[in-house]
Structures are given as structure tokens and as C-alpha cells.
Amino acid sequence: MLTFEEKLSIIESFPELERKNVSMGRINFHYEASASDKKNVVYHLHSNGNGFVYGAELNGYEKNDKGMVNIRDFSEDELRTIIQKSILSLTPKTSTKAPIMEEQKEEKWINQDHQTLILVQEEDMWSVYAGLNLDGAFNSYGEAAEYLHEEGFTRFS
Structure with missing residues (x-):
């Protein structure tokens, strides 16, 4: 299991996330460019190592009723992967960087x-x-x- 400091370091390596300190020493990380009202990517990261990542649109993860995935026992690779996927799931689908396509797989x-x-x-x-x-x-x-x-x-x- 990663320590709080290790998790914090990994999460802070994502420049698109903005740190927000909340009550009882917990930390949230927001994705301000989110295409939806949902902006929390990391929710209630606590000094005991517990925390959640938004994964409502992700497959293969056990989620709570708010679509959050508990990351307490995640490895570094697992944590990086779920954060990447969470950000991508919240990224606006139309982008000037996306190739122009019609009805293509x-x-x-x-x-x-x-x-x-x-x-x-x-x-x-x-x-x-x-x-x-x-x-x-x-x-x-x-x-x-x-x-x-x-x-x-x-x-x-």
C-alpha cells in the first residue's frame, strides 16, 4: 500500500488537477476543464491513505453509489491509470486536437x-x-x- 505522501506525490504529478484542502485534513483534486458539473477527480484523500477517485464512467472498478472508487490499496501504476482514465472521462469530447471523423470506429x-x-x-x-x-x-x-x-x-x- 502506498503512503499518503506517495499518493499525494503521484496525484500532484497531474498538472491538470487543482488541489483543494477540505475539512479534517482531507484533500480533493479538481479537474476544472471538466465537460460536466463533476470536477472532483480525487475525493477526500486522507493522511491514513484512504481516498477515492471518480470512476462512474469507468469499467472494471468497484464503485460506491456516487461512482467513486476507493484507492486505499492501489499500487502506483493502478493509481496513475485510474486518474488518467478519470480525467479522460471528464474531458470535453469535442476538441480542436481531435481528428475530424464521421461515423468511423x-x-x-x-x-x-x-x-x-x-x-x-x-x-x-x-x-x-x-x-x-x-x-x-x-x-x-x-x-x-x-x-x-x-x-x-x-x-x-
């Missing part, structure tokens, strides 16, 4: 440095975009996914 992939790539099926090819820039084109989904994994990206679900 697309997936978001994210790495440990919070960088996001978009994998898009375009006719019979699979294209990887970094914002509006084409990063690579592949003949199959498998080739594209292998490339993304080799580059340290995981699919965001």
Missing part, C-alpha cells in the same frame, strides 16, 4: 505521461492520430494495436 489510447492517441478505422486501414497529425497507418487492427502497445499505450475503455 475509433478508440482512445493513453500512456503513463497522459498522452492520448486515437485509433481510427478509415475504410480498410487503421490510422493512429496524435491530435490532427497522422502518427501511423496500418493494414489491420492487430498491427495498430501492437504498435500502440510497443509505444507504451493502453486502450481506454
